[in-house]
Amino acid sequence: MDDLLNVSNISISFTQYVQGLNQHVLKVISDLSLSVKEGEVVAILGSSGSGKSLLAHAILGILPENGNCEGDIVFKGEVLSQERKEQLRGKEICLIPQSVNFLDPLMKVGEQAIGDVPKEEREEAFKKQRDVFSKYGLSEEVDDLYPFELSGGMARKVLLSTALLSNPELVVADEPTPGLDSQSVKETIKDIKQMAQDGKGVLLITHEIDVALKTADRIAIFYSGYVIEINKTENFNDVNNLLHPYTKSLIEALPRNGFKLTEGVQPLDDVDGCPYFENCPIRDDFCKNNIPSLIEHDGVMIRCHKYNGEVE
Amino acid sequence: MKFLGYKAVRLFILLVAVAAVSFLMIELSPIDPVKSYAAEMGASVQQMAALRSYWQVDVPTYQKLLDWLFDLLQLNLGVSLIYRIPVVNVILDKFTASAILMITSWAISGVFGFVLGIVAGAKEGSWIDKIIKGYCYLLQSSPAFWIGLIIMMIFSVYLRWFPTGLAVPVGTLASEVTFFDWLYRLILPAFTLSIVGIASIALYTRDRLVNILNSDYFLFARARGESHWSIIKRHGIRNVLLPAITLQFMSFSELFGGAVLVEQIFSYPGIGQATVAAGLRSDVPLLLAIVLISTVFVFVGNTIADVLYKYVDPRMRGEDDE
Ligand SMILES: Nc1ncnc2c1ncn2[C@@H]1O[C@H](COP(=O)(O)OP(=O)(O)OP(=O)(O)O)[C@@H](O)[C@H]1O
Ligand SMILES: [Mg+2]
Numbered sequence: 311m312d313d314l315l316n317v318s319n320i321s322i323s324f325t326q327y328v329q330g331l332n333q334h335v336l337k338v339i340s341d342l343s344l345s346v347k348e349g350e351v352v353a354i355l356g357s358s359g360s361g362k363s364l365l366a367h368a369i370l371g372i373l374p375e376n377g378n379c380e381g382d383i384v385f386k387g388e389v390l391s392q393e394r395k396e397q398l399r400g401k402e403i404c405l406i407p408q409s410v411n412f413l414d415p416l417m418k419v420g421e422q423a424i425g426d427v428p429k430e431e432r433e434e435a436f437k438k439q440r441d442v443f444s445k446y447g448l449s450e451e452v453d454d455l456y457p458f459e460l461s462g463g464m465a466r467k468v469l470l471s472t473a474l475l476s477n478p479e480l481v482v483a484d485e486p487t488p489g490l491d492s493q494s495v496k497e498t499i500k501d502i503k504q505m506a507q508d509g510k511g512v513l514l515i516t517h518e519i520d521v522a523l524k525t526a527d528r529i530a531i532f533y534s535g536y537v538i539e540i541n542k543t544e545n546f547n548d549v550n551n552l553l554h555p556y557t558k559s560l561i562e563a564l565p566r567n568g569f570k571l572t573e574g575v576q577p578l579d580d581v582d583g584c585p586y587f588e589n590c591p592i593r594d595d596f597c598k599n600n601i602p603s604l605i606e607h608d609g610v611m612i613r614c615h616k617y618n619g620e621v622e
Numbered sequence: 623m624k625f626l627g628y629k630a631v632r633l634f635i636l637l638v639a640v641a642a643v644s645f646l647m648i649e650l651s652p653i654d655p656v657k658s659y660a661a662e663m664g665a666s667v668q669q670m671a672a673l674r675s676y677w678q679v680d681v682p683t684y685q686k687l688l689d690w691l692f693d694l695l696q697l698n699l700g701v702s703l704i705y706r707i708p709v710v711n712v713i714l715d716k717f718t719a720s721a722i723l724m725i726t727s728w729a730i731s732g733v734f735g736f737v738l739g740i741v742a743g744a745k746e747g748s749w750i751d752k753i754i755k756g757y758c759y760l761l762q763s764s765p766a767f768w769i770g771l772i773i774m775m776i777f778s779v780y781l782r783w784f785p786t787g788l789a790v791p792v793g794t795l796a797s798e799v800t801f802f803d804w805l806y807r808l809i810l811p812a813f814t815l816s817i818v819g820i821a822s823i824a825l826y827t828r829d830r831l832v833n834i835l836n837s838d839y840f841l842f843a844r845a846r847g848e849s850h851w852s853i854i855k856r857h858g859i860r861n862v863l864l865p866a867i868t869l870q871f872m873s874f875s876e877l878f879g880g881a882v883l884v885e886q887i888f889s890y891p892g893i894g895q896a897t898v899a900a901g902l903r904s905d906v907p908l909l910l911a912i913v914l915i916s917t918v919f920v921f922v923g924n925t926i927a928d929v930l931y932k933y934v935d936p937r938m939r940g941e942d943d944e
Contacts, residue, residue: 370845400847412842414857415937416864426848426856456936472846 312387313345314511315369315480320381322364322373338364340535340585342381343604343611346480346511351502352540353514353522356532362515363408366482369513370405371395385480400425404478408485410465413457419468420453423475435475442471446501463494470501480511487521499525519560530611531557534585537604540611553612556586584615592616625932629925636921637914638691644913645690648906649683694914700907704899709911712896717915719804720885720892724877727812731819732870738820739827740862744854746832754824761821766880770814770887777810784810811888815880819873826869830862868930874923878916 322339338361346352356362368379371392383390385398399405413422423443424435443452446467452460460468466486473481483502487495502525506512516522522529523546530540531554538554545551552558584590584597597615604613693699699709742754761769778784784806834840834857843853878894885894893912900908932938 367841367845372841372845396847398847399845405842405845407838407842407845409838411838414839414843414860416860416935417857425846426843426852458937476846 312347313384314348314350314386315346315513316382316384317345317365317369318343318382318384320365320368320379320383322361322368322377322379324374324377326376338535339368341604342532342535342537344513344530344537344540346513348479348511349506349509350528351506351512351514351526352528352530353516353526353543354530354532354537355516355519355522357517360532361535362517362532363484366405366484366513366515369395369482370399370403372399400476402478403480403482404473404476406469406473406481406483406486410457410460410462410469413465413468415457418454418456419460422457423468423471425472425475439471439475442474443467446471462489463491463497466490466494466498467501470498474505478510480513481505482513482515484515485517486514487516487518495521531560536585536613537611538586538613542610545610553607553610553617554586554614555590555592555616559589559591584613586614625929629928633918633921633925637917640917641691641694641910641914642687644910645687646683648910649686699911702900702908703905704903704908705905709907712908713893713911713915716891716893716896719890720881720894723808723812723815723885723890723892724881726808727815727819728870728873728877730812730816732823732867734816735820735823736827736863736866739824739829739866740831740854740859742824743828743831743835743862744850744858746828746835751828755828758821758825761818762825765883766814766818767883767887769818770811770884773810773814773817774887807888807890811881811884811890814884814888815877818880819877822873822876823866823870827862827866830865831858834858834861864930864935868927871923871927871930875920877923878919 320339320342321337323335323337326334326336328334342365344352344354354362354365364373364377367373369383371390373379383395385403388394390398395403413419420436420439420443423439424432427435440450440453444450448464448467448471452464452468457465457468470483470486473483481502486498486502490498499521502512502514506527514522514525523543526543528540528542529546530537532538533556539552539557541552541557546561549558549561552561582601583599584593584602587593587597590597594616600615602613602615604611605617607617697710699713701707702709702712705712738754738758742751745751831854839857840853843857844850848856881892882894882897884890885892886898889895893915896908897912899905900912
């Protein structure tokens, strides 16, 4: 099957001015590649502040002005220009944003969910919105609430609804679960899987391994601005099926670590060698001065010099 | 409702305090009502004595204060020295004229300031933004009377659209002036006050809108494919309007100050002109009454701002803490 979304060699950096006129380039995402097929959920797993939201924003063409993005974003075989992103967003590509702050505080959520529709289509849009809301168990009173009156779980569902209402082909969900009780988390996971079953591609951004494992078909591991491994979810059941030493340590640490990622994964300033060099148990001198590239093996992607084509 | 009752009590206490303080200040000041009255009227020695007893010169201050406050409660504010009619009538007459001037320019500056602010904010960084911003900074840093003089120079002296001296004799009643006379006299002062008032509201609106343009919900609206102007219309104006109106109501005190100057420049027969006249010619009863009515005016503005803030914004509605 063809890729719905193909992100190839994306780098995102910010030009900042420190102390007057000294320019400083902060590189947040380096050489990131991943793909999402129709009906597939791909999770991207990275710690807080590692640039996950920026990736989502790059796909939708809403990066901040001082951010620059290199590399190609290919949607259904077409390289997306900024203009094309502007045409597609809200229609074929939808963002489910990270928090309730992404809703207008002074607009009732029902009205907000339908978005900007022409007058003559409003009635129908509201009907559809009611359908989607009730599917998520949001009663009619919820339509007339303001965002600040929603509970965390309700807000999540409203945000999910905004995406469903435009019936997109690709959904980019930015951390849909934090702050939810376990029941709501379960429901959200179910809803996302349902989207995939309906044939949509989902890029799920999260820092919770648990959620990624339960939801995704494939998981991309994000470390220090690099994707270091993309593997099938079933391979995460067995450490021996994983390729990168960081992924292994991650999974090994799971129960004890309370599902937390190890520290030291913020984007670093330019490194000359492997981003995982400092913490790597199997490093050698070559790793110190050469950045490994992301190579594909059997549908699995890995970025490690020590990987020699077979699973140990 | 509880809130409004509370506000009414506050206003009452405030008025009593303002009345007492301004009364005492006049008592302690070198203004001698008997002398100024005599100067106005030209009085004989017997008349002077009568005046002394009328003005209770020999009664202790606290007694006078209490008497005055008591009269005040009955809306008996005495007789104006310079207009020679009851102060209440002077106030009604002058204040109506001023209120029309102030409300007109208040509304005009509000609407135009808001529109300019929205345009500037929406086009942040563009030449039109820079022009609007520059214009506002220029206005903010120039005093109202100076702008009034410039406008008078342009429209009265240079273009000759309006006569320079628009004065009507002191004491002329509004009823003796035709509606068009009055409208004619209103134009320049209202224009001046509007221009002066635009700056702060425009800059505020612009600032708020720029903040919104950097907000998460603006980002999300863009991500949903809404166009820039549609977002400004749907989300920008919605979120800026209420605080902007609130600010506009809070500006009643500046409005009053501006009106005093502008009325003086254009000889507009309003409360501002009456204030200056009352001050210069020691018309104590009128002066005190003006102090009180301006207190009420500013208080009403602030109260409306409070009410808007507390009851119209859905985020504040639930919390009644006072
Ligand atoms: N406009 C900007 N200018 C400079 N740096 C920025 C800018 N926006 C984001 N960053 C940096 O990019 C990094 C990544 O931000 P991002 O919001 O993508 O993180 P995240 O992975 O989504 O984190 P979280 O899990 O908290 O949502 C942050 O460390 C932040 O400092
Ligand atoms: Mg984020």
